[in-house]
Amino acid sequence: MSRKTAVVSLGHDALGYTTGAQRDAVKVTAGALADLVEEDYQLTITHSNGPQVSMIHKAMTELHRVYIDYTPAPMCVCSAMSQGYVGYDIQNALRSELLSRGIPKSVSTILTQVTVDPYDEAFYEPTKVIGRYMAKEDAETEIKKGNYVREYPGKGYRRVVAAPKPIDIVEIEAIRTLAEADQVVIACGGGGIPVIEQQHVLKGASAVIEKDAIAGKLAADLNCDELIILTGVECVYRNYGSENQTPVTAMTVAEAKAEINQGQFEAGTMLPKIEAAIAYLEKVKKGRVLITSMKKVRDAVKGRAGTVITQ
Ligand SMILES: Nc1ncnc2c1ncn2[C@@H]1O[C@H](COP(=O)(O)OP(=O)(O)O)[C@@H](O)[C@H]1O
Ligand SMILES: NC(=O)OP(=O)(O)O
Numbered sequence: 001m002s003r004k005t006a007v008v009s010l011g012h013d014a015l016g017y018t019t020g021a022q023r024d025a026v027k028v029t030a031g032a033l034a035d036l037v038e039e040d041y042q043l044t045i046t047h048s049n050g051p052q053v054s055m056i057h058k059a060m061t062e063l064h065r066v067y068i069d070y071t072p073a074p075m076c077v078c079s080a081m082s083q084g085y086v087g088y089d090i091q092n093a094l095r096s097e098l099l100s101r102g103i104p105k106s107v108s109t110i111l112t113q114v115t116v117d118p119y120d121e122a123f124y125e126p127t128k129v130i131g132r133y134m135a136k137e138d139a140e141t142e143i144k145k146g147n148y149v150r151e152y153p154g155k156g157y158r159r160v161v162a163a164p165k166p167i168d169i170v171e172i173e174a175i176r177t178l179a180e181a182d183q184v185v186i187a188c189g190g191g192g193i194p195v196i197e198q199q200h201v202l203k204g205a206s207a208v209i210e211k212d213a214i215a216g217k218l219a220a221d222l223n224c225d226e227l228i229i230l231t232g233v234e235c236v237y238r239n240y241g242s243e244n245q246t247p248v249t250a251m252t253v254a255e256a257k258a259e260i261n262q263g264q265f266e267a268g269t270m271l272p273k274i275e276a277a278i279a280y281l282e283k284v285k286k287g288r289v290l291i292t293s294m295k296k297v298r299d300a301v302k303g304r305a306g307t308v309i310t311q
Helices: 019-038 050-066 075-100 136-144 172-180 211-221 253-261 271-284
Strands: 004-010 041-047 107-110 113-115 128-134 148-152 156-161 184-187 193-198 201-204 226-230 236-238 246-248 250-252 288-292 307-310
Touching (some): 004 019, 019 041, 075 201, 128 136, 128 148, 136 148, 211 271, 226 271
Parallel strands (some): 004 041
Antiparallel strands (some): 128 156, 193 201
């Protein structure tokens, strides 16, 4: 068995939505990740942060209401906090899981910044939904602060933020060095902290980068053998959610593009995963993308489950 390199992208199921749920969820997640290490993968892990970054942002804003001298933290700082908080839980859970299997391996989190274009059209039309539903009066308060919300009839309102396209991963050489040393690295969490480069200064941007987009870029930049996207479904489906839903076991890039044109993948959930897969495969011109659940990943890497996308 020869060692393979992979970027693994973790979604909401892997982390839960609250601090307690995350502590429990990462134990299960660590099991799936350790299975991959046992299958001789070097892993670079990236993850969601929508629920976490919005929880932190809310907490920092509430703190300011009580202690007036505590200024609310901007979204980029909350993003940095979410990387530390999620990375801390994953790295400890995975370290313990690996040790319990007799695999003493270093697991570390790299605080990662990602440059974005200040003129990215996403800043003019925010579309990325984060956080919980809120009541109308809280939504009105957000609007007064200059923030954007989206109404979900019958359910309430949710924050929407800009999701600019990732340009460069600032700490890519540090990530590469650890990956090449066969260590487990957690990087670009929550899409990376979005920053705008002004001469030699990096300025945090009020945005959240799509984690699927950065997963594809990270896998391409590291020239990985595989991109493994772990999510809430066992595979990609055609006609998802309808009576004639059928699993897609394999797709080429050309077929994936045709399915996109037919509107098979929902914006904001499956579509960014397929787009990330295409971006990665078109850049590296080798390798494969697996889309599956944590439960099925060990079968998926052996070709017995999930959806595989190739050139
Ligand atoms: N064609 C499709 N096949 C499978 N799942 C789909 C499809 N279109 C939309 N989805 C939805 O995409 C979800 C996964 O995306 P998302 O909820 O963003 O997860 P994550 O947090 O893991 O990124 C699935 O749980 C499913 O509800
Ligand atoms: N940053 C990001 O895409 O997080 P979610 O997957 O939680 O939306």
